[in-house]
Amino acid sequence: MAGLELLFNCASNSITCSQDALICFVHWEIVKSGYKCVGIGDEPKDGEKKSELLPHNWNESKELYALRYRSNDDKSNLLLKAFTVDSTLIFNLMDSMTEKVTDLTVTVSEYVDEANLQTFESVFKNTDELTAKLKSSLLPAKKEERQGKTEKKTESERPSNLRDPDSDPLLIPTRGPPRRHPPNWPDPMAPFAAGGADLDPFGGRAGGMIVDPLRAGFPRSGFDPSSGIPGVLPPGAVPPGARFDPFGPVGRHRPGPDPDHMPPPGYDDMFM
Secondary structure, three states, rough: OHHHHHHHHHHHHHHHOOHHHHHHHHHHHHHHEEEEEEEEEOOOOOOOOOOOOOOOOOOOOOOOEEEEEEEOOOOOOEEEEEEEOOOEEEEEEEEOOOOEEEEEEEEEEHOOOOHHOHHHHHHEEEHHHHHHHHHHHHHOOOHHEEEEEHHHHHHOOOOOOOOOOOOOOOOOOOOOOOOOOOOOOOOOOOOOOOOHHOOOOOOOOOOOOOOOOOHHOOOEEEEHHOEEEOOEOOOOOOOOOOOOOOOOOOOOOOOOOOOOOOOOOOOOOOOO
16 A cells, blocks of 8 residues: 555645545545546546646545546546535546446545544555445446456357257257167066066966966967068067967968958949
């Protein structure tokens, strides 16, 4: 705070109340943010120069303080106004570049010791708290902070080319090739591998057959439904060992005429 100490010592002869001391502190925080004071009042005047010091007659009015600032790169101007209301100072700061107005109300006695207005070492108190309030509620962000926020905003607003297939209603799901091999069913010779409820007479479940037709000792036909029925069922549609009741003649595509296709006698007699 060496810079604030030099500023305070330069302005100490004109500091006559607690509000003056608080204005001095706020002025130095604005200077540290990259600005210099160019004058007092709302309107600019001829011959004004940027300075880190407070201008002449800066505290002429104890009810209303008005100070103007310009950034070090001459791209932005600030207008600071402070109104005295009872024991508080109400600060208003307008940034000409962003046209943004910020405000902050400060209780003067919480940060200035009126009994030590001429002693820099004891005139200010709770300076860290006051600085945090000024930076968060009143002062404009520094150039580096503004650029960082702009870059973060740009990255957050950048559209993503990646789509979630589960949430895209226009995305048609891919379909794999048809299954060419039967599924890996359990071994049909294993006890109760398939149709356990029917084949297990002692399992305590519904159903059950006393004799497993696959293991009854009788010769088995050569027809195996698990291998599929050409033109009717694909391979693997019937689990190995499961009971299967054909829903049509098993060789209905045999060569030769089908008796069901023969017309009934007299089908073309209109009087029948």
